[in-house]
Amino acid sequence: MLAAENIAVSKAIGQCAIQIVARPGAATRRAHDYLCISNGYTSNCSLDAAMRRLYGPRDFTEVRASFRTCFRAKLMGDTIDKDGAGKEEPPSLDEFSDRLDRMRGSPEPENPRGSGAAWGHAMRVSSELLAGLFVGALLGLGLDRWLGTQPLFLLAGIGLGFAAGLRNLMRSANEGSGHSSEDG
Amino acid sequence: MIDIRAAGPMEQFEIVPIVPLSFGSFDISFTNSSLWMLIGTGAIILFFFAATRRTGLIPGRVQSMAEVLYEFVSDLVRDTIGAEGRKFFPYVFTLFIWILIANIFGLLPTIPGMPHELHTFTPTSHLIVTLALAMLTITIVIVYGFWKNGLGFLKLFWPSGLPWPMYALIPAIEVISFLSRPISLAVRLFANMFAGHIILKLFAGFVVSLLSAGGAVMVFGLAPFLGAIAVTMLEFLVAALQAYVFAVLTCIYLSDAAHAGDH
Numbered sequence: 218m219l220a221a222e223n224i225a226v227s228k229a230i231g232q233c234a235i236q237i238v239a240r241p242g243a244a245t246r247r248a249h250d251y252l253c254i255s256n257g258y259t260s261n262c263s264l265d266a267a268m269r270r271l272y273g274p275r276d277f278t279e280v281r282a283s284f285r286t287c288f289r290a291k292l293m294g295d296t297i298d299k300d301g302a303g304k305e306e307p308p309s310l311d312e313f314s315d316r317l318d319r320m321r322g323s324p325e326p327e328n329p330r331g332s333g334a335a336w337g338h339a340m341r342v343s344s345e346l347l348a349g350l351f352v353g354a355l356l357g358l359g360l361d362r363w364l365g366t367q368p369l370f371l372l373a374g375i376g377l378g379f380a381a382g383l384r385n386l387m388r389s390a391n392e393g394s395g396h397s398s399e400d401g
Numbered sequence: 402m403i404d405i406r407a408a409g410p411m412e413q414f415e416i417v418p419i420v421p422l423s424f425g426s427f428d429i430s431f432t433n434s435s436l437w438m439l440i441g442t443g444a445i446i447l448f449f450f451a452a453t454r455r456t457g458l459i460p461g462r463v464q465s466m467a468e469v470l471y472e473f474v475s476d477l478v479r480d481t482i483g484a485e486g487r488k489f490f491p492y493v494f495t496l497f498i499w500i501l502i503a504n505i506f507g508l509l510p511t512i513p514g515m516p517h518e519l520h521t522f523t524p525t526s527h528l529i530v531t532l533a534l535a536m537l538t539i540t541i542v543i544v545y546g547f548w549k550n551g552l553g554f555l556k557l558f559w560p561s562g563l564p565w566p567m568y569a570l571i572p573a574i575e576v577i578s579f580l581s582r583p584i585s586l587a588v589r590l591f592a593n594m595f596a597g598h599i600i601l602k603l604f605a606g607f608v609v610s611l612l613s614a615g616g617a618v619m620v621f622g623l624a625p626f627l628g629a630i631a632v633t634m635l636e637f638l639v640a641a642l643q644a645y646v647f648a649v650l651t652c653i654y655l656s657d658a659a660h661a662g663d664h
Binding site for chain 1: 642
């Protein structure tokens, strides 16, 4: 069922695969991305196609399978048969796909942004508290001006603003453990 | 002896009109700030034009850079907002790239001998610019929140499952917390850029004044010179980081708007 696609993919991937073999370290990750998206996007593999990988259906395994078959066919000089399955499994290709898997690591990286996210987090914490306090005091001051109750709402506003600042802090601390942090 | 003199550290933030314009009583002059926003925007457009002009299966250098940026932001949007974040991707991406370029272009050295209008300027070092960006984000959050959840969006201020006496205080705190978001978003970016540039110019100013003192004192100019180099490198980090933080928080707030009715 993948045969027609495979032929189209194989043309594009032939180059790609050779690239991987030539420079395994640098090109593997990049090339893999393209393999994942090249299912049906062989001619125009532009930025839009990357979208497909990120948001589209998760057809990793299928594409990978088709890639392997194509790659084999390419190297063996075979034509792709009807069911798109190569019969032989030369050890070098297994070794290659093992290496590919090893380099790719887990399919879904746990935290792709690592220390950058931590830095960003630290930057945020400092201003969250102050912003809450500032807004609370400002609201209190505004209400006082409006109602003519001079120190009353300002004091309440500062208190509530401080609480809101702490709430901001807690919220941003919770965000480390996933985006559904609103239950805190 | 060449004529070296240091400009004040605040001079870099001065708004200089280039083409004076007014709309009614409003001053809408084309200023150096507008110019640098325009330069940044133009550079972004050129960059992505160059990156997507000839796309290949095996990306070239420019295409790789564009794709790294693209994937970075799109991972961020997907991880933070989830699948429905896709429609916000263009906004978050634009915001991220624009702030990043505005921050980084502000660190470019001014070409010596340029008139003041053309001195390097950081648009994001002005509170009004960052506040406008933050207000845009919050407006989108509010509009989308009500559009998506209807009045359920107000659950954001009325968390469920609290003991009843808490409802006297919590909604007020949540409202203040929500109102503090655009403030903290705007002030954080502005303050980081503002403070960083002041420190940078102070160090550079020390170098200039020590050098102009002449004689053996000139040796002491080395210390602030090294300091200025270090601060410049730090500022590049801060420039990228602040753009990132702005984008992350935009995503988090949009995620709140998208999921406000869920709990």
